[in-house]
Amino acid sequence: MFAAATAAGHRALGLRPETLAVGPWQLRVYRGGRPGGEPWLLLHGLGATSGTFLPLLHGLLPEVEVALPELSELGGTRGPRPAPSVSEAADLVAACASHCFPAQPPTLGGISLGGWIALRALLAHPGLASRLLLVVPGGWRDQDWQRISVMVRPETLAEARSLWRALFFDPPWWMRPARYGLFLAYRSRAVRAILATVREDDAFGADDLARLDLPVGLIWGREDRLFRAEVGEAMRRALPRAWLESIPAAAHGVQWERPREFVAAVDRFRAAFPLPGGGGRAQDPGRSESG
Numbered sequence: 001m002f003a004a005a006t007a008a009g010h011r012a013l014g015l016r017p018e019t020l021a022v023g024p025w026q027l028r029v030y031r032g033g034r035p036g037g038e039p040w041l042l043l044h045g046l047g048a049t050s051g052t053f054l055p056l057l058h059g060l061l062p063e064v065e066v067a068l069p070e071l072s073e074l075g076g077t078r079g080p081r082p083a084p085s086v087s088e089a090a091d092l093v094a095a096c097a098s099h100c101f102p103a104q105p106p107t108l109g110g111i112s113l114g115g116w117i118a119l120r121a122l123l124a125h126p127g128l129a130s131r132l133l134l135v136v137p138g139g140w141r142d143q144d145w146q147r148i149s150v151m152v153r154p155e156t157l158a159e160a161r162s163l164w165r166a167l168f169f170d171p172p173w174w175m176r177p178a179r180y181g182l183f184l185a186y187r188s189r190a191v192r193a194i195l196a197t198v199r200e201d202d203a204f205g206a207d208d209l210a211r212l213d214l215p216v217g218l219i220w221g222r223e224d225r226l227f228r229a230e231v232g233e234a235m236r237r238a239l240p241r242a243w244l245e246s247i248p249a250a251a252h253g254v255q256w257e258r259p260r261e262f263v264a265a266v267d268r269f270r271a272a273f274p275l276p277g278g279g280g281r282a283q284d285p286g287r288s289e290s291g
Helices: 002-012 050-060 086-100 113-124 145-151 157-167 178-186 189-197 229-238 259-272
Strands: 016-022 025-033 038-043 064-069 107-111 131-135 216-221 242-247
Touching: 002 025, 002 050, 016 086, 025 086, 038 050, 038 086, 038 113, 050 064, 050 259, 064 086, 086 113, 107 113, 113 131, 131 259, 145 157, 157 178, 216 229, 216 259, 229 242, 242 259
Parallel strands: 038 064, 038 107, 107 131, 131 216, 216 242
Antiparallel strands: 016 025, 025 064
């Protein structure tokens, strides 16, 4: 169901699926956009598929060439388990970047777990990306992991409703039926497989972020109750070249709750850190700032 809905959404935007064999994994990747445009590699979060980027793709595709790997069986990837571990996913992302964008490192972006995987991929494979865009990323070591662990393991519809309230502050009315899809996704084999393999060593701290010498953009929903906004501030302080924007009246699902504001924030990130030879308003990339 999730894979079919994702395929339909991407097909409507002209994206095409392909399968990339990486070790024991058959990685489904959606590709499209403007050939020769800015290369972008985007990673979805837990209990989601690459369809999570649909609010962004409408405006991005005319200017960029994009690759969207599916990081679990929810989106059609197949392997020895329903989903890879964080470290396995990081290696899959590196292989995907090399295959899809051999001539130029892409802008690597990730939402939630996807942001965590993006960071781990870059730490394991220096030079993998030209820029890093992290949207409410998971993985920051210094936070209440017991609270988070309980929240992402809903066993009942009531617990799923609590998770929904943590992920969304004021969602549009048409999203309400998605609450039941959220329950199914977080009870799926894919989510359970990921959660079963997460280890303390997968987390990252300020010492890890200090090693990153590329521009990093952070976008946060100010009302996020899963990974709270102060985590974004802590990450910004630890990063050598960071840009942070927090979006009011939005929580963890910021791209769905405030799509216009989210797309505008991505545009400001691109302008703040233009690629060599690209347009955009140049800004001192060594300066950390908060929006």
